[in-house]
Amino acid sequence: MAWDATKLKDWQIAEEAEKNMPTVEELVEKLNLEKDELIPYGRTPKVDFLKMMERLKDKPDGKYIEVTAITPTPLGEGKTTTTLGLIEGLAKRGQNVGGAVRQPSGGPTMNIKGTAAGGGNALLIPMTEFSLGLTGDINDIMNAHNLCMVALNARMQHEANYTDEELAKRGLKRLDIDPKNVEMGWVIDYAAQGLRNIIIGIGGKKDGFQMQSKFGIAVGSELMAILAVAKDLPDLRERIGKIIVAYSKTGQPVTTRDLEVDGAMTAWMRNTINPTICYSAEGQPVMVHAGPFANIAIGQSSVIADRLGLKMFDYHVTESGFAADIGFEKFWNVKARLGGLKPNVSVLVATIRALKMHGGGPQVVPGRPLPEEYTKENLELVEKGCANLLHHLNIIKKSGIVPVVCVNGFYTDTEAEINLIKKIVREAGARCAHSDHWLNGGDGALELADAVMDACKEESQFKCLYPLEMPLRERVELIAKEVYGADGVDWAPEAEAKAKRFESDPYYADFSTMMVKTHLSLSHDPTLKGVPKGWRLPIRDVLVYGGAKFLCPMAGAISLMPGTGSDPAYRRIDVDTKTGKVMGLF
Amino acid sequence: MAWDATKLKDWQIAEEAEKNMPTVEELVEKLNLEKDELIPYGRTPKVDFLKMMERLKDKPDGKYIEVTAITPTPLGEGKTTTTLGLIEGLAKRGQNVGGAVRQPSGGPTMNIKGTAAGGGNALLIPMTEFSLGLTGDINDIMNAHNLCMVALNARMQHEANYTDEELAKRGLKRLDIDPKNVEMGWVIDYAAQGLRNIIIGIGGKKDGFQMQSKFGIAVGSELMAILAVAKDLPDLRERIGKIIVAYSKTGQPVTTRDLEVDGAMTAWMRNTINPTICYSAEGQPVMVHAGPFANIAIGQSSVIADRLGLKMFDYHVTESGFAADIGFEKFWNVKARLGGLKPNVSVLVATIRALKMHGGGPQVVPGRPLPEEYTKENLELVEKGCANLLHHLNIIKKSGIVPVVCVNGFYTDTEAEINLIKKIVREAGARCAHSDHWLNGGDGALELADAVMDACKEESQFKCLYPLEMPLRERVELIAKEVYGADGVDWAPEAEAKAKRFESDPYYADFSTMMVKTHLSLSHDPTLKGVPKGWRLPIRDVLVYGGAKFLCPMAGAISLMPGTGSDPAYRRIDVDTKTGKVMGLF
Missing domain, CATH: 3.30.1510.10 (Domain 2, N(10)-formyltetrahydrofolate synthetase)
Known part of the structure; x- marks a missing residue:
């Protein structure tokens, strides 16, 4: 059933999976849609948001599952892969399931990280369209x-x-x-x-x-x-x-x-309001809407896509960017609040590779081979690294959403390492599943799907971290201490002057706070792994998004424009001129 | 039948015309296509070039009609409007007809000139998609x-x-x-x-x-x-x-x-190879492919679209940019040569407004009301201005393509002015038609359609101006003298050094010559109207397009980046948030 992900490259699996991809007509029938609610764009239709929402507005919402992660290595820990694996797993359990992910940026796709299409048997198709501009x-x-x-x-x-x-x-x-x-x-x-x-x-x-x-x-x-x-x-x-x-x-x-x-x-921008429908490798519908970069942007799939998904599916799985300190915090206090959304479950994705890094393993550098610590069993590094996982688990608990930890499987994982993580998580009072969706698709994600369905039976106690009435500097202090684990906040004089001006002007009273911070550490310093202690969060500027109604405090030296490395992905991408197919995406 | 173009704005006519626009299914049936030869993108399908060309490769070509113009005012003289009017007129005469135009740039659309969708009852629909990015x-x-x-x-x-x-x-x-x-x-x-x-x-x-x-x-x-x-x-x-x-x-x-x-x-760029299908206001298929700006770019609809159109239609109407000295010259010596294409007829579009300007009328400034000379009968200015028309007519004659002059009608045109132009053109040995497609659509373009069908019965004696073996500087001299009417060429030292290098390097031997020159005069100086005499063409640089295989001599002070004026079109464009429709395009 599943393709051999250890032998085939992602774009080759995508090519195979796309042979069974539903047509627009099949999708209309499968989801009981009206024909004119889908607008075809090549192989990837857009949903007519206005029409579909009008028809379904009185239908009760399905279960709302968010996927976040521990602090990742620069390689990413497979949050999109897990999102797609979970969708495939829930479908294997006979559920009406779909999801929403964010459209990848040409920056990472053409640089070192590659496309954000997931991977192995849990990837998003059609992969070429998804990776290269989609519906624009x-x-x-x-x-x-x-x-x-x-x-x-x-x-x-x-x-x-x-x-x-x-x-x-x-x-x-x-x-x-x-x-x-x-x-x-x-x-x-x-x-x-x-x-x-x-x-x-x-x-x-x-x-x-x-x-x-x-x-x-x-x-x-x-x-x-x-x-x-x-x-x-x-x-x-x-x-x-x-x-x-x-x-x-x-x-x-x-x-x-x-x-x-x-x-x-x-x-x-008139057409952007309609999400595009793509599919998991096993054919479940996944809406693609809004964008990545939860460090320097909001990095959430959209309120619109989630509103649609909650009407269309019994289980709607959505993704927030990077780790729970940065992407989930925005999901929780910005997106869910503004959208009036009530999430049921958050899946916290961890890999043994990232846990080992947080436990003190050597630096992970994109484009270079992984050191031996990452490819051989090392219980000590895993155990130490779980501090990072537990910190993120606590962030989710503060939101009142029910957490489920997912260990995103890799072929070098050992039974002992997996069991150690499960034990630590369960002692912290949360569900934990190991999942092999990369290798086995939905069949590999049944343990995760079962844990999530079970968690959905609990009632969500969702509440925001702070009321909108709280002044800007107090909010940032709260996020820094309660979410990041800082001792406090240091404002640069210029940033503090701006903050005071915003606090005293009623025009900004209902603005959201959207933090700009590295995703590579709980702190502002990307080199500090695990759970940094005894540090203060420096805020050097506050950006104003008057239309989004965001005030964006900028922590540390982060840039709004990433850089292209010396061995970027574009070197390996090409087109087969006989078939028009794109090769080399990963 | 036709909409009242004197009262409705173009986007309003488009909105009405789009109610009768063919669906993808209707188009497949009407043109006897295979269903999978059209790839739907919203309302505007792309043609699968590879598939369709393979099926039709042995079918004989239809008649090939190009549309060019005299030196325009900065407002444009309705070349796209005439292209669409001619298509509508030929359809009224029961012909299987279609065409190809270029996708408009966001530069002019958002600036002073507006979209390049034609106008009145001879416009291109769907207008919003066409004007704002189309299929990307x-x-x-x-x-x-x-x-x-x-x-x-x-x-x-x-x-x-x-x-x-x-x-x-x-x-x-x-x-x-x-x-x-x-x-x-x-x-x-x-x-x-x-x-x-x-x-x-x-x-x-x-x-x-x-x-x-x-x-x-x-x-x-x-x-x-x-x-x-x-x-x-x-x-x-x-x-x-x-x-x-x-x-x-x-x-x-x-x-x-x-x-x-x-x-x-x-x-x-993998999808760009497939032209997009749009429609005339009266429902004839028009492919949209490649781009405008024949002054600083090639500014032609594509070889691919024309190859497809010649297979699909009995009459295929294509457009080259700006006037015959600059757009037609590239059609003739670059595009047709590279594409192995044999055009039958060229339609030379003139307006009485532009003829009066060339005859010595006051300056025409975008965004300002036209002086009285342009709104009242003035036979003297028209007669003098016809020198510009005759110059362009001679350019076409040198190519061996059969010319047809079209006076693109405006409501201020008088009978005497129209008859004067017809007399002058006929004395020069060419067909001439007055056409009211802006006001009356296809019914207004019957005289033009008949003249074009008649001209298509003559055999085209198509030949290029120069062989590819001719060295660069000789070619430029020939174009300057034979096409622009210059006395000679003055090379800036740096440009001449480059030219010598290209002439002596066999790598560039089969490169085309693509002139960069203003479209607002036969000369390099946009203020010189009519037929400038006693001037030399200054070449200040030569650009190299190694992939297109073009050497591009740059005449005068022209910039490859236009400027946005002080009263640009974007000020008047908006979206109706109830329907999602775009208003204010022109």
């Missing part, structure tokens, strides 16, 4: 975002070149934008470190306004955050008009609406 | 192109930071790229003048290689040129690997293949 949501976001930047720079040029009277002839009032106080940069969906800090507008007076500027990765755009939390199209439209692009010389916010570009930005 | 070809080109730039800058950084030994560990050999001799820039599909000249890589040693760089408009990418001239997928793949990105410090070309990024670029 990220491109739409990139185009909408950069249109705003074109409008900003052109407006600054015209204001520099024209008098007030000449501007008035064109129906324009001087915005008097401060070039030293611009909030937004441009975006591109790659890890393009060379575009992090740039100077633009070199040349004559018609060659744009000369100023320092920057590029971030497109999936980190505020527009992606808006897509993740928007409830519907009117909400999306309204948020797009409130994005703060820059400030005037007197410190007044200059928004997308002031630049008169918000309607056109929404026009570029 | 331009996004795919942008992503493929910028991946190459990411690879370039990352490689330069890693070569600066690593020794030869450290590079070798990663399987890399030093390319030693000269930062002062980089051929390619980045692309974005807007008129973003602020990105014309930039400095990138500011920051530390991991923040990219610091250097001067540039952005061009995405539709002007060499990848778009490759898409326009590629015969099939193997041809596309091979060309993508030969793009010259930069030069080493010893002057050796550094290609996409040297950067090991050509396979991944092809992967991003």
Whole structure:
């Protein structure tokens, strides 16, 4: 039944699995949909959100399962793989199940980490479409975002070149934008470190306004955050008009609406509101919506996709980015709150590789072979590393969601290592399953599926960590101590001045707090593994997302634009010109 | 039958016309296609080029009609409108007809000129999809192109930071790229003048290689040129690997293949090879493929779309960009030659507005009301302006293609003005029709359709202006004199040195010559209207497109990145949040 994942590459398994992938017609029949609720785009239809939600709005919601992880190695610990394995396992148990994952960014796909399609017998198909742009949501976001930047720079040029009277002839009032106080940069969906800090507008007076500027990765755009939390199209439209692009010389916010570009930005994004349907390797429907990078962005599958999934399926499995300190914390206090969602179960994914790293194993470097500690049994490293797991388990417990720990199996795992983890987790009062979905698909994930179904019988005591009334600095203090395990927070003077301004301005009273922090440690320092003790969280800046309604404290030296390494994935990707098929994705 | 184009805006007519737009199933039946030859993408299917061409390869070609124009005003003279009107007119005459147009760029659509969807009752539907990204070809080109730039800058950084030994560990050999001799820039599909000249890589040693760089408009990418001239997928793949990105410090070309990024670029572009099917307002199929900007790019609908159209239709109407000196010249000597195509008829579009401008009328400025000369009868200006028309007519005659002049009707045209033009054209030995497709759709284009069908009975004497054996500078001299009407060519020393190098290197022997020149004058100076006399063509640089196999002499001060004006179209575009429909496109 399952393909031999030890011999075949992921793109080869995908090619085989795609031969049995449901057609749009089959999917309509299987899920009892109306034909016009799916809009075909090649092999991957989009769901017509407005139509389907209207028809199903009174149907009771299914069980809501979130998947998060312990602090990962730079290789990732198979959260998407586990999400897909769990879906396959629940289907093997005869359940009506589906899920939602995030669309991968061209940055990691073309760089070292590869596509985010899962792997082995728990991967997402069609893999090529999924990995390379899908139905264009990220491109739409990139185009909408950069249109705003074109409008900003052109407006600054015209204001520099024209008098007030000449501007008035064109129906324009001087915005008097401060070039030293611009909030937004441009975006591109790659890890393009060379575009992090740039100077633009070199040349004559018609060659744009000369100023320092920057590029971030497109999936980190505020527009992606808006897509993740928007409830519907009117909400999306309204948020797009409130994005703060820059400030005037007197410190007044200059928004997308002031630049008169918000309607056109929404026009570029009109199709993004409809999630795309892909499939697990065993044919269960999985919606793809919103984007990754829970360290520098919200990194959640969307509220819209989850609302749809809870209506369509009896079990809806969704994913948050990276580990429970960063991705789950945003799922808990930002996304679920804004979406009015009540999760039942959170699956905490761990690998023995990552536990060993947290237990003191040698550094794991992408592209280099793993040291021996990771390929041979080592109970001591595993036991020590479980401190990281238990810390994340406690984060989930604080949310009132029922946790299930999943050890995502690897062929080097030993029976003794697995049993040790199960013992430690059970002593901490949580369910624990070992799962072999990578090797065996749904048949390998039955233990996990059973544990999750059992956990769903418990009642979720879901509650947010803090009320929205809590002031910004108090919230950050609470997150730092209760979630990350810090002793406290150190604010850089400029960041604290900003925080005070936001706290005293009622406009920001209902803004969410979206932390920007590395995912590679519970702390802000990616080199500190396990459970760092005796440290304080440094906040160096606070970004404002006026449309998403987020204040984003930035912890440590993290960049909004990753870098491309010296042995990136694009070196190995190609197209078979006889068949048009893409080879070499992983 | 026709909608009242004097009262309704284009997007409103489109909305009405789209109610009768054929479904994919209806199109399959109407054109006798196999079901799997069309791949649905929302309302606009892509043609599976490989499958359809294989089935139809032995079918005789239909009649091949190209549409070009006289030197336009900055507003455009309705070449796309006439293309669609002609298709509608031929359909009214009971012919099996279709066509090919180019996908519009976000630059003009969001700037002053608006979308390139035609207008009135001769417009292209679905208008929103067509205007805003369609099935993603331009996004795919942008992503493929910028991946190459990411690879370039990352490689330069890693070569600066690593020794030869450290590079070798990663399987890399030093390319030693000269930062002062980089051929390619980045692309974005807007008129973003602020990105014309930039400095990138500011920051530390991991923040990219610091250097001067540039952005061009995405539709002007060499990848778009490759898409326009590629015969099939193997041809596309091979060309993508030969793009010259930069030069080493010893002057050796550094290609996409040297950067090991050509396979991944092809992967991003794998779907672009399939043209998208849209429709005229009256429901005839029109393929959309490749891009605009025949001044700075090739600006042709693709060889692939035309090959398909000639198999599918008895009359296939295709469009080249701007006027006959620049777009038609490339159609004639580049696209038709490379594609092995034999055009039958060229339609030369003129408006009375443009003729008056060439006859000495006041300047036409986008966004400002037209002076009285253009709205009232003025036979003198029309007669003088016909010199420009006759010049373009002569260009077409030199190609051996049978010309038909079309006066694209406007409500201010008078009977006397129309008759004057017809008299002048007929005295020059060519057919001439007045056409009211904007107002009346196909019924308004019957005179034009009849003239074109009649012209198709003549045998085309198609031949290129020059053989590929002719050296570069001789070719440019010939084009300047025979096509533009210049007295000669002045080479800037640097450009001439490059030209000599290309002439002496057999690698470039079969490269096409793709001129870069303003479309707003027969000369290089956009302010010179009519038929400029006593001038010489200045060539300041020669670009190399190693994959497209083009050498591109640049005439005058033209930029590869247009600018956004002070009253751009995006100010008026928005989305109806109840229906999701886009409003305000024009």
